[in-house]
Amino acid sequence: MLKKYDRSVRCKEGHVFTTIWVPLASLKAVRLGFKRYQHCPVGHHWSMIEQIDSSNATTDELARASEVHDVGIP
Numbered sequence: 001m002l003k004k005y006d007r008s009v010r011c012k013e014g015h016v017f018t019t020i021w022v023p024l025a026s027l028k029a030v031r032l033g034f035k036r037y038q039h040c041p042v043g044h045h046w047s048m049i050e051q052i053d054s055s056n057a058t059t060d061e062l063a064r065a066s067e068v069h070d071v072g073i074p
Contacts, residue, residue, distance in 0.1 A: 015042035
């Protein structure tokens with residue numbers, strides 16, 4: 001069910017991963033406009049994250065993001 005909300009994202013440090021991104025809701029992050037503050041599973045730190053625009057992203061970048069999914073909903 002939540003698979004449809006999976007989105008490729010990038011943290012402030014440039015790490016890419018997949019997370020659950022529900023519009024107008026934040027299940028495991030602090031929402032701040034179009035960005036969110038949450039844990040980055042790649043760099044093991046807390047950071048601002050934003051969605052990767054798939055129209056501007058490279059195939060490699062999207063593939064790397066799909067390799068790492070953060071934790072499920074607590």
